[in-house]
Amino acid sequence: MAERVAICAVAQTKFRPDRGDASEGEMAYEAIRHVLEETGLTLSDIDSAVSCSQDFWDGRTISNMNIQPFVGAHLGHEDKVAEDGINAVYCGMAQVLSGYHEIVLVVAHTKESQAEKSLVENAAFDPIFMRELGLDFLSAAALQARRYMYKYGITAEQCAKVVVKNRGNARNNPFAQEPLDITVDDVLASRILASPIRKLDTKPISDGACAAILASEKKARKLTEKPVWILGVSSCYEAHYLGDRDLADCAALTKAAQKAYKMAGIRRPFNEISVAEISEEYSYQELLWMEGLGFCGRGEAGRLIDSGKTQMGGKLPVNPSGGMLSGNPTGVAGMVRVAEAALQLRGEAGNRQVRGANLALAHGMTGICGQHQAVMILGTN
Amino acid sequence: MAKKSSQEGEKKPEYITVKIDVPRKYRWSTGKYIGRTYREAHENKKIVANRCVKCKEVLWPPMQVCGRCKVEAGEDWVELSQTGTVMQYTYLVYPLWDPHYGEKFANPYANAMILLDDGVYIRHFLEETDVNKLKVGMRVEAVWRGDGERGEGMADVKYFRTIDE
Amino acid sequence: MPNRVAIVGIGQTRHKSTRRDVTLPEMVNEAVRAALADAELTMKDIEAVFTSNMETFEGIYLPDHGAATEIGAYMKPGFKVCTGGTSGASVVVEGFCMVASGLYDVVMVLGFEKQDCGETTAAITAAATPIWGKGAVTGAIGEFAKQALSYMETSGAKEEHAAMVRLKADRGACKNEYAHLKLGLESAEQVLNSGYLVWPLRMLDFCPQSSGACALVLAEEKKARSISRKPVWIADVEVVHQEPFRAGTFADPTGKEAYTQHVACERLYKRNGITNPRRDIDMAEIYEPSNWEEMSLYEHFHFCERNQGWKLVEQGVTEMDGDFPVNPSGGVIATNPIGATPTIRVAEAALQIRGDAGAHQVAKDVKTSLASALGGPNWTVLTLLKRSL
Numbered sequence: 001m002a003e004r005v006a007i008c009a010v011a012q013t014k015f016r017p018d019r020g021d022a023s024e025g026e027m028a029y030e031a032i033r034h035v036l037e038e039t040g041l042t043l044s045d046i047d048s049a050v051s052c053s054q055d056f057w058d059g060r061t062i063s064n065m066n067i068q069p070f071v072g073a074h075l076g077h078e079d080k081v082a083e084d085g086i087n088a089v090y091c092g093m094a095q096v097l098s099g100y101h102e103i104v105l106v107v108a109h110t111k112e113s114q115a116e117k118s119l120v121e122n123a124a125f126d127p128i129f130m131r132e133l134g135l136d137f138l139s140a141a142a143l144q145a146r147r148y149m150y151k152y153g154i155t156a157e158q159c160a161k162v163v164v165k166n167r168g169n170a171r172n173n174p175f176a177q178e179p180l181d182i183t184v185d186d187v188l189a190s191r192i193l194a195s196p197i198r199k200l201d202t203k204p205i206s207d208g209a210c211a212a213i214l215a216s217e218k219k220a221r222k223l224t225e226k227p228v229w230i231l232g233v234s235s236c237y238e239a240h241y242l243g244d245r246d247l248a249d250c251a252a253l254t255k256a257a258q259k260a261y262k263m264a265g266i267r268r269p270f271n272e273i274s275v276a277e278i279s280e281e282y283s284y285q286e287l288l289w290m291e292g293l294g295f296c297g298r299g300e301a302g303r304l305i306d307s308g309k310t311q312m313g314g315k316l317p318v319n320p321s322g323g324m325l326s327g328n329p330t331g332v333a334g335m336v337r338v339a340e341a342a343l344q345l346r347g348e349a350g351n352r353q354v355r356g357a358n359l360a361l362a363h364g365m366t367g368i369c370g371q372h373q374a375v376m377i378l379g380t381n
Numbered sequence: 382m383a384k385k386s387s388q389e390g391e392k393k394p395e396y397i398t399v400k401i402d403v404p405r406k407y408r409w410s411t412g413k414y415i416g417r418t419y420r421e422a423h424e425n426k427k428i429v430a431n432r433c434v435k436c437k438e439v440l441w442p443p444m445q446v447c448g449r450c451k452v453e454a455g456e457d458w459v460e461l462s463q464t465g466t467v468m469q470y471t472y473l474v475y476p477l478w479d480p481h482y483g484e485k486f487a488n489p490y491a492n493a494m495i496l497l498d499d500g501v502y503i504r505h506f507l508e509e510t511d512v513n514k515l516k517v518g519m520r521v522e523a524v525w526r527g528d529g530e531r532g533e534g535m536a537d538v539k540y541f542r543t544i545d546e
Numbered sequence: 547m548p549n550r551v552a553i554v555g556i557g558q559t560r561h562k563s564t565r566r567d568v569t570l571p572e573m574v575n576e577a578v579r580a581a582l583a584d585a586e587l588t589m590k591d592i593e594a595v596f597t598s599n600m601e602t603f604e605g606i607y608l609p610d611h612g613a614a615t616e617i618g619a620y621m622k623p624g625f626k627v628c629t630g631g632t633s634g635a636s637v638v639v640e641g642f643c644m645v646a647s648g649l650y651d652v653v654m655v656l657g658f659e660k661q662d663c664g665e666t667t668a669a670i671t672a673a674a675t676p677i678w679g680k681g682a683v684t685g686a687i688g689e690f691a692k693q694a695l696s697y698m699e700t701s702g703a704k705e706e707h708a709a710m711v712r713l714k715a716d717r718g719a720c721k722n723e724y725a726h727l728k729l730g731l732e733s734a735e736q737v738l739n740s741g742y743l744v745w746p747l748r749m750l751d752f753c754p755q756s757s758g759a760c761a762l763v764l765a766e767e768k769k770a771r772s773i774s775r776k777p778v779w780i781a782d783v784e785v786v787h788q789e790p791f792r793a794g795t796f797a798d799p800t801g802k803e804a805y806t807q808h809v810a811c812e813r814l815y816k817r818n819g820i821t822n823p824r825r826d827i828d829m830a831e832i833y834e835p836s837n838w839e840e841m842s843l844y845e846h847f848h849f850c851e852r853n854q855g856w857k858l859v860e861q862g863v864t865e866m867d868g869d870f871p872v873n874p875s876g877g878v879i880a881t882n883p884i885g886a887t888p889t890i891r892v893a894e895a896a897l898q899i900r901g902d903a904g905a906h907q908v909a910k911d912v913k914t915s916l917a918s919a920l921g922g923p924n925w926t927v928l929t930l931l932k933r934s935l
Contacts (some may be wrong), residue, residue, distance in 0.1 A: 019410065020410045021410070021412070021413070022410060022412045022413065023409075023410055023411060023412025023413075023414070023415060023416075023677075024410075024412075025412070025444075025445070025446070026412040026413060026414070026445050027412075029445060029446060042451065042452070043446075043451035043452070044451045048785075054601075054607070055600070055601055055602050055628065056405075056601060056602075056607040059405070059407030059409065059672075060672060060673065060675070061600065061602040061630070061669050061670065061672040061673035062600075062628070062629065062630035062673045062921075062922055063628075064628075064629060064630075065630075065673060065675065065922060065923070066675070068448060068787065068789065069444055069445075069446045069447065069448030069451075069789060070445070070446050072451040073448070073787040073788075073789075074448045074449050074451065074787070074788055074789045075786055075787075075788055075804060075806065075809050076786065076787060077785040077786070077787070078629070078785070078787040078925075079627060079629060079636050079639075079640065079785070080627060080628050080629050080636075081625050081626070081627055081628075082601070082608075082610075082625070082626045082627065082628040083608075083610075083625040083626060087625040090625070091625065091627075091640055091643075093647075094640065094643040094644045094647045094649055095643050096647075097643075097647035097648070097649065098548050098549075098642070098643040098644075098646035098647035099547075099548040099646070099647075100548070100643055100646065100783075111410070113408065114407055114408050114409055114410070115405070115406075115407055115408075116405065116406055119403060119405050119406075120405070120607060121607070122403075123403075123405075123605060123606060123607035124606070124607040124608045124611060124612070125612075126569075126571075126606075126612045127399055127401055127605070127606060127663075128399055128569060131401065132399075132401075234623050235623040235624065235625065236621060236622065236623055237595075237610075237611070237614040237619040237620060237621065237622060237623075237624065238614065238620070238621075239614060239615055239620055240611055240612050240613070240614050240615065244615075251621065252621065255621055256623065259623070366608065366611070367608050367611045368611065371608075371611045371614065372608075372611060372625075394567075396566035396567060398566060401605065403605075409677055411677055415677050419677075438792075441792070442675065442677075448789035449789055468793060468799060469692050469695055469696065469793075469794070469799055470692075471688050471691040471692055471695070471744050471745055471746075471747075472744065472745050473688070473744050474741070474742040474743060474744060474745060475741075475742070475743045475744065477667045477668070477671070477685060477687075478665045478667060478668035478671070479668065479671065492688055494692065494793055494794060494799070496793070501792075502792045502793040512745065534677055
């Protein structure tokens with residue numbers, strides 16, 4: 001049984017709105033090639049591959065067949081996790097921690113440009129009651145945003161500040177798809193998509209992949225001088241029917257975070273964590289998820305973003321990478337958060353580096369209003 | 382489980398089902414390698430693939446990474462023969478849905494594993510629909526769709542026609 | 547040292563072709579409840595839930611989300627795996643890793659599929675690469691038809707042997723309260739007279755489309771011993787995928803390529819000191835979508851020499867009261883809710899060790915059993931179970 005699991009290398013493709021130039025596998029390989037080069041490994045050295053993709057997005061049953069040759073799966077172990085990519089990292093981690101494998105390649109890939117987003121997302125709603133309402137994740141998120149803002153008095157301006165911060169942070173991130181230099185007024189002037197969500201409260205369609213090499217402590221020390229340790233991790237499901245949830249709350253995230261913190265020995269997250277990468281598909285989500293993560297009390301995230309503490313240079317910078325809003329594909333976003341957190345801890349985050357980062361949080365979510373939440377704590381010690 | 386109707390004894394209860402019929406469109410990228418095969422088929426009625434730099438096998442479908450060697454296969458492109466031998470075949474009797482066209486295929490039709498003369502195996506349809514005329518070892522050649530009808534990769538080859546050799 | 551992992555709870559639904567009386571989540575819930583009842587636990591005792599399902603069969607994106615409450619995952623961790631036909635065993639492997647690693651002590655793994663919701667073969671055909679694979683519109687059936695042809699040619703097996711395998715499966719299924727197709731077949735003629743689907747596969751040569759679910763509760767050693775008087779130990783697992791054969795999908799007529807079944811069992815047997823599978827293992831529940839494939843699998847798994855699989859059938863070796871029973875449950879050819887099928891193989895292999903398989907319990911004492919899964923372009927997952935480690 002491995003004592004600890006380390007992330008030895010991470011890579012991302014530059015996220016783009018349309019990677020018509022590459023097949024799913026070719027796109028995934030761009031990221032895979034980097035992590036192999038960095039660790040000096042070849043595909044033949046990989047014990048196991050865990051990929052993350054969705055049949056519905058890829059338009060292919062058994063979507064991992066798209067990337068089989070690219071992960072070296074021939075006569076080897078290969079698995080596919082069908083949740084947000086952060087869960088694929090978790091799956092790989094269990095394979096290493098159990099002693100079953102020593103070196104695991106994890107890759108998440110999605111080409112949102114290939115499918116019709118609303119139709120894919122609509123298929124997530126239960127077919128008997130909710131599907132025929134024509135909901136997709138945007139309209140469901142609008143319901144959540146409205147409920148959250150109503151219950152706690154979160155304002156549209158506060159949500160807009162998330163966009164301004166993250167799109168602005170993205171200017172420092174060479175992988176970010178769409179950095180923007182905008183103001184709160186710009187966000188509030190963008191057209192309404194599903195009230196209260198405006199165009200600039202959402203992320204652009206994005207294609208891309210993210211890869212990582214995980215290894216046992218023993219192997220990790222041979223593969224990299226800067227192993228990033230996975231110190232804590234957990235996930236949690238919410239109820240499915242929107243009416244069964246208090247949408248102003250994110251009970252699943254609160255629970256997942258508590259378990260991850262406990263595992264990592266974190267008592268006061270806002271004080272102890274150096275940098276946080278959160279999956280915010282819609283602007284209000286960064287606020288709501290921060291509450292779930294315990295960065296502040298319930299309903300206080302508006303004040304938190306007002307305080308500036310989550311800006312670059314603030315007490316706990318959130319999404320120095322630009323986050324999901326700057327353009328990450330669904331399913332890959334959570335793994336990108338892990339990759340960005342790892343880069344921060346390795347001191348390799350370039351212009352978006354948070355100085356002295358030694359404890360990072362990565363968050364991923366899947367499904368309707370984040371029905372499935374996952375949190376991972378990474379550290380240098 | 383099934384509830385018995387109290388009035389009519391063994392009458393089966395009618396369950397309500399929700400039918401959802403939604404076409405879901407996709408736009409797949411052929412990428413660099415399969416894209417080249419598509420282009421050659423579309424423009425030049427040629428079947429091309431790349432040969433792995435390590436194992437020297439022709440990869441079908443063409444691929445950036447040779448799955449067996451686990452290395453980048455390289456860009457040694459070769460044109461494949463368009464005649465071959467049927468190694469194995471089967472024919473459809475029971476109509477099955479095609480998820481790409483949303484139609485049921487008429488039956489019967491033959492689907493064969495064809496060994497092209499240069500050693501590459503290709504799975505494709507046969508023109509011959511009389512099952513009594515199908516046999517392993519029969520010689521076939523590719524029949525292309527007309528100009529203006531191509532653009533769908535290997536589907537540009539309508540089927541393989543039996544030839545006398 | 548990794549934790550030892552045991553199966554302490556087993557539950558299945560009664561598999562049928564259509565379950566119009568329940569929604570998908572309700573159907574899965576039946577298996578979950580059955581597994582909990584078997585383990586004498588409640589959902590409170592389960593720390594995480596891992597699921598397997600092929601969403602294209604039901605047309606439901608994120609089916610584990612839609613059924614979150616019914617699978618008991620509400621406010622619990624977990625995720626869904628989806629690797630095609632082997633999903634149901636991949637989820638057992640992932641659950642095994644989760645418990646072996648110490649991340650959890652007690653988890654539930656479950657596979658489910660409600661094939662009546664969609665068009666099975668269309669969904670399988672959609673596994674062919676959309677860009678160039680349209681020549682494979684015959685779904686899995688067509689590929690198994692070619693496998694049958696290959697096997698007939700290389701081994702000399704006759705249709706009569708395939709019919710015997712089908713009869714064996716039906717006998718088992720008729721004794722298995724959970725099995726789907728219980729036909730009461732009496733003669734080989736019935737099999738040989740069933741109409742062709744994709745030549746040469748006949749209706750009765752191939753598995754049905756079933757709706758059903760199967761759940762297992764896995765626990766680490768200490769908990770396992772306190773939960774169950776008869777924990778079934780997962781001694782080892784092996785997952786092997788492959789590039790598709792150049793000349794086929796489930797059989798390689800060129801005879802030049804390696805089979806994942808072969809590679810997987812060589813590795814598994816070596817690690818576990820199995821030198822004579824029919825002596826060192828007591829029975830097997832293998833994933834055989836067709837009767838021809840079953841005979842082929844006997845050879846791949848070293849239950850007999852190459853091209854001799856049909857002889858085992860002739861000699862009755864793999865019957866329920868035979869020397870080396872294979873698929874006393876009726877196997878996949880009687881029951882196939884795809885996302886659950888591999889989980890059912892593990893469940894059935896475990897029931898045999900516990901002596902809890904009821905009317906389809908094999909005659910001999912089972913201390914070690916092997917469960918296999920098959921999927922995608924001939925991928926294999928093996929699970930080795932033992933009564934004691």
